[in-house]
Amino acid sequence: MKQSNAVACRDIVVAGVGGQGVLVATDVMANAFMSSDLDVKKSEVHGMAQRGGSVISHVRAGPEVFSPLILAGSADAVMALEKMEALRYAHMVRRDGLIVYNTQKIPPVSVSLQQDSYPADIRDRLQQYSSRLVPIDALDVAQELGNPRVANTVLLGAISLYTEIDDLLWMDSLLERVPKSTHKVNQQAFERGRQLAADTAGLD
Amino acid sequence: MSKQLLTGNESIALGAHLASVGVVAGYPGTPSTEIIESMVQADYPNLYAEWAPNEKVALEVAIGASLSGVRSMACMKHVGVNVAADPLMTVTYMGVKGGLVIITADDPGMHSSQNEQDNRNYARFAKVPMLEPSDSQEACDMVAKAFNISEEYDTPVFLRSTTRISHSKGVVKAGDRSATKVEPGFSPDPQKLVMIPAHARKRHPEVLKRLEKLQKLAEIAHNNPPKLNRVEWRDRSIGVVTGGIAYQYVREALPDASVFKLGLSYPLPIGQIKSFAGQVEQLYVVEELDPFWETEIRAAGLSVIGKDRLPSAGELTPDIVRSAILDGQESSSGQQKAQKGAVQDIPARPPMLCPGCPHRGVFWALSRAGVNVTGDIGCYTLGVMPPLSAIDTTTCMGASIGHALGIKKALGDDAPDTVAVIGDSTFMHSGMTGLADVVYNQGDVTTIILDNRTTAMTGHQGNPSSGYNARLKKAPRTDFVKLARGMGVEDVHRVDPYDLQETARVIKEAEEFPGPSVVIADRPCILLDRDSQRAPFEVTEECTGCGFCLNLGCPALYRTGEEKNAPVAINPVTCTGCGMCAEVCGFSAIGEGDDSQ
Numbered sequence: 001m002k003q004s005n006a007v008a009c010r011d012i013v014v015a016g017v018g019g020q021g022v023l024v025a026t027d028v029m030a031n032a033f034m035s036s037d038l039d040v041k042k043s044e045v046h047g048m049a050q051r052g053g054s055v056i057s058h059v060r061a062g063p064e065v066f067s068p069l070i071l072a073g074s075a076d077a078v079m080a081l082e083k084m085e086a087l088r089y090a091h092m093v094r095r096d097g098l099i100v101y102n103t104q105k106i107p108p109v110s111v112s113l114q115q116d117s118y119p120a121d122i123r124d125r126l127q128q129y130s131s132r133l134v135p136i137d138a139l140d141v142a143q144e145l146g147n148p149r150v151a152n153t154v155l156l157g158a159i160s161l162y163t164e165i166d167d168l169l170w171m172d173s174l175l176e177r178v179p180k181s182t183h184k185v186n187q188q189a190f191e192r193g194r195q196l197a198a199d200t201a202g203l204d
Numbered sequence: 205m206s207k208q209l210l211t212g213n214e215s216i217a218l219g220a221h222l223a224s225v226g227v228v229a230g231y232p233g234t235p236s237t238e239i240i241e242s243m244v245q246a247d248y249p250n251l252y253a254e255w256a257p258n259e260k261v262a263l264e265v266a267i268g269a270s271l272s273g274v275r276s277m278a279c280m281k282h283v284g285v286n287v288a289a290d291p292l293m294t295v296t297y298m299g300v301k302g303g304l305v306i307i308t309a310d311d312p313g314m315h316s317s318q319n320e321q322d323n324r325n326y327a328r329f330a331k332v333p334m335l336e337p338s339d340s341q342e343a344c345d346m347v348a349k350a351f352n353i354s355e356e357y358d359t360p361v362f363l364r365s366t367t368r369i370s371h372s373k374g375v376v377k378a379g380d381r382s383a384t385k386v387e388p389g390f391s392p393d394p395q396k397l398v399m400i401p402a403h404a405r406k407r408h409p410e411v412l413k414r415l416e417k418l419q420k421l422a423e424i425a426h427n428n429p430p431k432l433n434r435v436e437w438r439d440r441s442i443g444v445v446t447g448g449i450a451y452q453y454v455r456e457a458l459p460d461a462s463v464f465k466l467g468l469s470y471p472l473p474i475g476q477i478k479s480f481a482g483q484v485e486q487l488y489v490v491e492e493l494d495p496f497w498e499t500e501i502r503a504a505g506l507s508v509i510g511k512d513r514l515p516s517a518g519e520l521t522p523d524i525v526r527s528a529i530l531d532g533q534e535s536s537s538g539q540q541k542a543q544k545g546a547v548q549d550i551p552a553r554p555p556m557l558c559p560g561c562p563h564r565g566v567f568w569a570l571s572r573a574g575v576n577v578t579g580d581i582g583c584y585t586l587g588v589m590p591p592l593s594a595i596d597t598t599t600c601m602g603a604s605i606g607h608a609l610g611i612k613k614a615l616g617d618d619a620p621d622t623v624a625v626i627g628d629s630t631f632m633h634s635g636m637t638g639l640a641d642v643v644y645n646q647g648d649v650t651t652i653i654l655d656n657r658t659t660a661m662t663g664h665q666g667n668p669s670s671g672y673n674a675r676l677k678k679a680p681r682t683d684f685v686k687l688a689r690g691m692g693v694e695d696v697h698r699v700d701p702y703d704l705q706e707t708a709r710v711i712k713e714a715e716e717f718p719g720p721s722v723v724i725a726d727r728p729c730i731l732l733d734r735d736s737q738r739a740p741f742e743v744t745e746e747c748t749g750c751g752f753c754l755n756l757g758c759p760a761l762y763r764t765g766e767e768k769n770a771p772v773a774i775n776p777v778t779c780t781g782c783g784m785c786a787e788v789c790g791f792s793a794i795g796e797g798d799d800s801q
Binding site: 027030039042045046051066067072088090091109110116125149 | 315546762
């Protein structure tokens, strides 16, 4: 299987807004790693933090994984389901790591109330953490496919390109975790995301 | 059996099944909730599982089952053990018949809790052994070990998890199923089971003898079954005593260090730790929260580095462990270290009440009524967040009503208007006794029961007022109106919190009533009651961008631009069509969406 860079991502931080589906995305990822015969650990947070707040989950794979938490500055990739959340957790990525992020903005209530402003220079600031950025308008792609809820799947497709997991294992893991009625649209979203990442990778 | 990727909680559930547990009771609380949930979902045979009204009752049910010779388990979060502490401190005298395991799921870092108390202290306090897994596989395997110790030593046994164990997934291979050798049946044994002073005086020395035996078990537990502790020899310049999730951080941050891994958190194998200390150049203790092991190790006369370098507040992380030991940095706050290098100047994104949350209607009314609000534990605690900012106190489960009464009694005629706000599940947990106090001692307190018919925050578990049980089967439903009247409350109201005007009117009326009042804000959680969701509302061109609707704090509402009067829009994916924003809009600029789509 073709890969666009030498070091395959195994330590991945996934961030987003509570309710966006961080837990589903990391379940898919973790199961795909396990099917690839790697040891896997994944940390998640339930309860109050899930109610629309900033959510982070760590996925780690390797021959033997100890900590479910990734050391700051050592994640192979940060995958963010929302643009500002990419910046919030950008310090987790290693120097030459990857930041795959949804360009969709979800303003927190403080921004709508004009007590805070949504940062304008996110892309530039992300570049201070890593030059390997993969911005994807995942909501736009998902809406084109007719279901805004598959935006996460578009990002999973994108990051899949940078893992050692076989595409088929990715797809099995994805379809096992999402409702049957959405299998087709999820499959399309995954493939579109993978293609978009391949296109972007040319710019690296 | 094939390998599975399981959370610590799912692993405890599987381990309990493999240990042939017969009765499980608990009260939902993050991070413990999914233990009972996943046992019910797996539909294990020969298992009675229930949500009890609170942790005290849950433990009492488990004790009853244990005394009947059936393996039983009580599951709760760390603060739940406070509620269950009364039966705990005496069942430790009584002992068990069928194995009795108490799960305490602690929350260092307070991801979803009001404090981060270290429940290892309960093990010492109750003189009960405590097991602590470091990953999902151990969480699964330790349950049977805990049951065996419970039956062999005639003691309840704690199994302590933390958020990072309960909510981390790891690969688990299930072992074989084992059974208890205890015959089921209840046989009266008043000397052991009826703790009148004369009997209890004879039992206390037995507890002390049992603790001595457990200390002997601890000394051999690293190389004999049940193999709870483990010594890992690597480079001997650094030797670390650790356990629980901290073990994983030590392995990550200090891969070459020698480690004394504790799986039996209490009692400690002090003799073995002394021997380990004698064979390393520098001894460290790496533990989350309190210096629990460190204190005992120091008391044994050993020189050790621990909390002088590591924080006692907040979670540990691999980063904190590494810098504390390798760089010799003192760390005052775990949070600070974890955020090293993180962007600091972007807007925070705190959790919020969901779009369509019925609690919003009540907090909207309260935020405009200018009253003091004593709050309680649940999703609705988020009513404290701006812009609603409608809660003045939150302490523990059930505290709102007592706090309101205390404010009224302390300040007499000068007392501010004070309203207690409590959820349905929390009211059943420990609010009723507060209301009894208000009626009995004639407090002029208005209690609002936010009845969304579920225990929402933890993921929609049933409770005695929700009409369904742990197995999602229909159950009798407590009638709050009859209950309040039966307790002696004369002024009782019921209102739909989506109707903002009526809600404000009813709260005012109840508040003005001289004496105890109860208002039941009656509407199911929007996440539970998907059928009541309507088409997303839409903002019309009439919107002046005044932003008044944004004061509802609904995450589905947002401004379309940065300029001061940028019009508001509604996120069609997250809007549930509750219509509260349309109710508050002064320009009729928000309307119902098209339901036909």
